[in-house]
Amino acid sequence: MLFGRDAEQRYNRKSFLRMKVLRSGWLRWLVIVLALLLFAFLLFLVWAHRPPIAEITPPPRTAFAAAEIRRGENLARIGNCVSCHQSAHGRPFAGGYGVQSPFGTIYGTNITPDAQTGIGRWSLEAFTRSMREGVSRDGRHLYPAFPYTHYTLVSDADLRALYAYFMTRDPVRAEAPVNELPLPLKFRPFIAGWKLLFFEPDRFRRDPDQSAEWNRGAYLGEGLAHCSACHSPRNWLGAEQRSEAYNGGWSAGWYAPPLNETSPAVRAWTARRLQSYLRTGLSVHHAAAAGPMGPVTHNLARADEADVRALSSYYAWWMRDAPASNREPPLADRSETARRAHPAGAALFAGACATCHEPGATMMALGGRPALPLGSPLHERHPHDTIQIILNGLQPPVDEAGPFMPAYRDILTDRQVAQLVAYLRTRYGSGPEWPDLVEEVTEARENSAP
Amino acid sequence: MIELEVNGTSHRINVDPATPLLYVLRDDLDLHAAKFGCGLGQCGSCTVLVDDKPVFACITPIAALAGRMITTVEGLGTREAPGIVQQAFAEEQAAQCGYCIPGMMARAEALLRRTTSPSEAEMRAAMRPVLCRCGTHMRILRAVRRAAAMRGGGVTDAAEPVR
Known part of the structure; x- marks a missing residue:
């Protein structure tokens, strides 16, 4: 005998105890609960499922009007798309920049019209769904590092122009690096849960009490330009805290200062000063654009002047009650x-x-x-x-x-x-x-x- | 009094701790390789190595350098026994007026201490902070490629072979 008498008796006692557990129904309850959980999980999967949208043959350049492409180029600059969709030594829009989030690194994808690694086989419908609902052509949910919470505000006409612009770039074959995320977050259906909590597809609504320029600035700033994505705090699940909009946030280890009444600037951010800052990367009354703001000004300097003026008016309005707007203090030199x-x-x-x-x-x-x-x-x-x-x-x-x-x-x-x-x-x-x-x-x- | 270790020799320097390293090298230690160009950390002709990293000596106060290892181009070799980078620059005749060359050599040395097999892009990025007005950039790049090869490595995707 291998275990000896005592050990055998102990073993028998244990199996007797296990029988008792079964009879008292513990295990049965556990099985029922697990089955319910599994059922709920399957229901969740069905609910989170998004169908793929059919692939298309990459359209030729001639499929898009030149004026449409130019409008799209301007919008892509305002949206600062290239910052996340280009790596340090990579080609424009070929992806590869790593967005550092508290959860891990998420890489910008290739949005050139390459058929294999880019969006060459995406229809306008697929492009629109990705921008407005954060769902890839193949049906995968996209991480909110891609700011569809803002892009959902973009108009049909502007989405068409952006699509025309991206589909006429030089296709680049480049696979984006694999996201560096902990295992549970790699499971994309969970993003559907995140969306349920923090995302609602929406369109921009004009404020009739404000000027046309203000409305244009609000449309661009809250939508494509997604300024609050960096300049607002986020909660522990990485969602922007709308109640604290423009209270200051983070981007790539830089602090994006508040753009509201808590702006720490010691000189007023007037529309004119904002305009010159955004167009030249330098405000002589403040400072030079630094960190992730550098590329933003690089792109806005090449965007439509009237659009940048509208953005400037809108953010000057946001900072109208900041301390420096009322009184510019003398500069300290202690x-x-x-x-x-x-x-x-x-x-x-x-x-x-x-x-x-x-x-x-x-x-x-x-x-x-x-x-x-x-x-x-x-x-x-x-x-x-x-x-x-x-x-x-x-x-x-x-x-x-x-x-x-x-x-x-x-x-x-x-x-x-x-x-x-x-x-x-x-x-x-x-x-x-x-x-x-x-x-x-x-x-x-x-x-x-x- | 600040103790500075330059090219393996220790020096006790008695000047204002805010003095830029460049002035101490040239005026107190008679090391004239590093040049004064702009004095604003923009042109790179004053570049030397501190702990194997390239720094602009004109904006590096000696107060920052206690206990750190400083290397100037004089520390890379002598006229009789030139170091690999110096030899490569001479062989490629990389200098025209020569004012930027000590900075270029310091940059090249720092790069090759980090890796002897950089990519072409990595090499160009490493050399970029030093400006050259004569326009000998192509010869300078050749010299760096040659030095990489001489150190047992080589630029991985060299734009030109080393001849």
Whole structure:
């Protein structure tokens, strides 16, 4: 005998207990509950199912009118489509940019008309459904990193023009990288559940009490331009919090400052100033467009001027009750206090920054660059933008001759960047000292590694 | 007093900690390879290596450099025994006026310390921050490709073969 007498008896006692469980009905209940759950899950799958839309033969260029394509080009610029649908060294619209979400990385897809890897076999109907309902041609639900929560507002005519534009780009064969998401989130029917909670297909409705320009700005800003996707906070499931619209949000490790009455700007964002910022990537009353905002201005500089003016009016209206709109405060320069509080930061500033940024420096006098305290970063709730600009510098947003700042990531250590940021906040900024700066710099450096 | 390690030698420097590294290299240590171009971190002719990474010496205060390893072009080799990058630049006759070349060599050295087999695009991106007014870019790129090959690697998708 293998187990000996005692072991055998214990085994028998155990199987007796199991029999009792069956008789008392525990297991039966468990089976019933599991069956119900399975049934509910199947019902959910049926409900979440979207049929594929039939493939088409890729239409020739001549199928689209030139004027329609041009209108689509303008709309694609306003929508900043290329930012997510192009990788760092890739071709335009061939996909590959990784959107960093708290859940993982989601890659922009290839939206060139390549028949195999792009949208070459998509009909207008399939394109429209993807934009308005977030469903791919083959019926898969799309992650809301693709902002269909905004694109649902876009008109039929504009969708047609966008379709004409994308279907006439050079087809590029490029498979988008596989999304890096935890296993349960790879299961796309769950996105249907997300949509049930946070998404409702809708169309833009004019506000008859506002001007035509305001309405045009609202249509573009809330729809294609999807400004609030970065400039609004999101909840723990990644949905925009509509009740806190334009209260500031996040994009690729940058803080997108509020565009409402809580705007931290120390100079009013008038429609005229917004217009020049969006068209040139630089507001001489504020600062240069940095981080993910750079490409936005790059595209808006090449979009229809009247449309950008409409966007400017609309967002100036959103910021009409911001502190700077009522009173523009005198600029602070607490250089002595800052030097005493952060001597190491002061020495670094003098050697690394002053040649360009100290009042009266060549770059300021000849280059017409705005003074450091005019930019929002030093007045924001979070230190991230200041840290990002120091670590990664600033690329000319609109064209080669634009504002440029070298990256300091290889020059300064995390501690030194933190000392510099603390010094700058005390000297020029508003609000309390930022906590845990060294940790913030370490994290920003890791997440923005080239 | 700040202790600086330049080309493997330790120096005790007694100047204002905000002084840019470039001034200390040229004025106090007599190392004249790195050049003053714009003084604003835009042209790259002052580029040297700090901990194997390329930095603009004109906007790098020595206050940031305690305990870090600085390498200038003088540290890559001598006239008699030139380093691989120097040799490659000489063989390709990459210099015209030569003002940008120390910065170019520092960039190339930093790239090749990271990888001896960069792609053509990676190499061009690495060299991009240094400007050249003479227009010897093609020869400079050839020199970097040659140096990569001499170090046992090579540009993976080279636009031109190394001859």
